């Protein structure tokens with residue numbers, strides 16, 4: 442058995458990220474349900490702000506789902522032994538980047554390229 446202490450095993454970190462995102466998304470889902478039920482009592486003038494808030498909630502929920510999905514994919518990469526390798530250029534993603542962003546699947550250069558491409 443290995444005695445090397447690993448304070449931050451990526452698989453553990455990612456499993457925690459995934460669970461956190463799932464839990465937050467679940468709570469948002471419940472909150473959204475609550476909004477729906479109380480709709481009948483709202484004044485029509487509040488409808489617009491309600492719609493805006495729901496849209497914001499939905500976006501936050503989608504972001505959490507995305508977070509969960511990314512963490513899950515990164516965890517699969519750990520199992521497959523491809524974790525920490527940029528999916529675009531195949532270069533190793535710097536340790537420092539993985540530390541602040543454990544679910545990163547691209548190096549800084551490729552991530553900013555991909556980000557620009559999407560916008």
Ligand SMILES: [Zn+2]
Pocket residue numbers: 527528529530531532547548549550551552
């Ligand atoms: Zn890259």
